[in-house]
Amino acid sequence: MSTADDLLASSASTWREDPPAGSDIPEELRLDQSVWLPLRLRGWRRRRDLRAVRAQEYYAQSRNPERGLPVAPDSAVVSFLKDMVSRRRSLAVWLVVLNAAAAAVGLLVPRMLGGLVDRAVQGGGSLATELDGIALTVVGVVLLQTLLTFGARRASAVFGQSMLAEAREYVVRFVLKLPLGTVERASSGDLVTRVTRDVGTMSGAVRWALPQLVIASVMTILTLAAMFLNSWLLALPSVLSLVLLTVVARGYLRKAPMGYITEGGTYSQINTGLAETVEGARTVEALGLQDLRASRTDADVEISAQAERYTMTLRNQMFLSVDYAYQGPLVLIVLLGAWGHAHGMVTLGQITAAAIYVQQLVEPMDRLIQTLDRLQVGMASTTRLLGIAAVPPDRESSGEQPVDDHLVADGLRFAYREGHDVLHGVSLDLQQGERMAIVGPSGSGKSTLARLLSGINAPRAGEVRVGGVDVMKLPLTELRTQVALVTQEHHVFVGSVRDNIVLAREDSATDEEVWDALRAVEAADWVERLPEQLDTLVGSGKQVLTPAQAQQVALARLVVADPHTLVLDEATSLIDPKTARHLEGSMSSLLEGRTVVAIAHRLHTAHDADRIAVVIDGKIAELGSHEELLARNGQYASLWNAWTS
Secondary structure, three states: OOHHHHHHHHHHHHHOOOOOOOOOOOHHHOOOOOOOHHHHHHOHHHHHHHHHHHHHHHHHHHOOOOOOOOOOOHHHHHHHHHHHHHOOHHHHHHHHHHHHHHHHHHOHHHHHHHHHHHHHHHOOOHHHHHHHHHHHHHHHHHHHHHHHHHHHHHHHHHHHHHHHHHHHHHHHHHHHHOOHHHHHHHOHHHHHHHHHHHHHHHHHHHHHHHHHHHHHHHHHHHHHHHHHHHOHHHHHHHHHHHHHHHHHHHHHHHHHHHHHHHHHHHHHHHHHHHHHHHHOHHHHHHHOOHHHHHHHHHHHHHHHHHHHHHHHHHHHHHHHHHHHHHHHHHHHHHHHHHHHHHOOOOOHHHHHHHHHHHHHHHHHHHHHHHHHHHHHHHHHHHHHHHHHHOOOOOOOOOOOOOOOOOEEEEEEEEEEEOOEEEEEEEEEEEOOOOEEEEEOOOOOOHHHHHHHHOOOOOOOEEEEEEOOEEHHHOOHHHHOOOEEEEOOOOOOOOEEHHHHHOHHHOOOOOHHHHHHHHHHOOOHHHHHOOOOHHHOEEOOOOEOOOHHHHHHHHHHHHHHHOOOEEEEEOOOOOOOHHHHHHHHHHHHHHOOOOEEEEEOOOOHHHHOOOEEEEEEOOEEEEEEOHHHHHHHOOHHHHHHHHHHO
């Protein structure tokens, strides 16, 4: 076997050392669907209890996970919602008042019908003459209720949408403050799940469930009050029904948060696994890990299915009791009403009104139960979103200020997986204003070194200093004015071209500076051809930029930021070689006087550098100018000959 084959086999083996995905699922949870249904149901309680234990364990470790983003406590959600509602007191008051008024008006009709029944039973000739007046009154009541309901729905929509807008802004603020190293350790899949599915779920809870909870609660309370005013005896079945619902709901609310948080965590795990497989597809194929990744996805789906079965069981148990609570009171009212009427305690009109009231009560009670379920899902998602705000910063400012622009890396070691260092004691001393190129084969550690030099990640050992200060002890706002990183990854934000370029200097950058930056990166021509030039909206759903144009915007953003040290990690990889060569040449005059670290596979970048560092297997194998390294006839000379041939 060749050395290359040995390296591939060694790399593949590191991924096969971990326990098989899904191996922690007890066998008794894996049901054989071909088995007769009664036999499958026999162990239902045991399976439910096992799933409950798994949910409790996940819930406990989610507060302070070894890897991944934490989950905030329920108290944080309550405090969060209380703060948002307190800033909308007038809207909240209108929401309650309008819904209470609509509910109260709606409760008049059953009382009127009950009185009509009593007068019909008593007899007399005046009933026929009253019907027209009663009909007009009912029409007026219905119209008034319609108007009040419209006002209540409008207040509900404004209240919910306002809270949703603030909640989203809150989440975005904290997402943007997340330490990048923390995001990568947690996996992008977890963060993506939180800012997509969890934001959507929270959106539904804030926009729909929270106002509906208020509406259903008001209607339930007022309907019960009307039932007691009608007849305390006939109100008792509904009170018993509410007691039963309260007991069932409390049991559900005690267990549901753990189930839904576990369920959300499994979605993150699925997204993480799929994202890793797709992004690393070439590596997976090269290392022959297709079977491992496929089994990982299957196992993640199986784990998620177990979590969903648990929450489904909780809902089914609750709904069984709810169905009885809905239907039982009507039967009891008929029986109790018959007994009460026989003993002269209630009239037929009161029985009629009570029967209508209990039917009216079903709708808000049903809405209340459905809302509680939606709120639990929403609360679980909100705790996951607020967990983002609980992530501690990855650096603490020492208060020291750099004395100059001198960047030094000393004995850097770094590992993405414990026990597998990708950098082995790398040291670099960058002279102010120097152009250094870092070259080497793929996977040698070049990009990792770039991240450490720019303060994205902290080294496992050693340190990077700028002006004598550890970069990990500088606030990010200060660090980015010292050292900036542009990678081969880029993003176009929704907004104007100008907005995308002045991100680092929104308050001070002028249009002339933006145009200078665009000219420096050879982008001025195509921006001038855009419909509104700098004001043209780009990003998702707006003007589409090609990958090369998006990368030029990222480079212009860097030019406007104006740091003294630039780390370019294959920053022109998406631009064709001829354009990239021209672009880098035009940038060189603009970057005069700045320290530049350029990491690239295109060796023409190295040819123009003052010094070249050749990184092989996480170590600096050679260091010198282009001519010096060619004269040594070593690793760089081999790379150069391969490139130029």
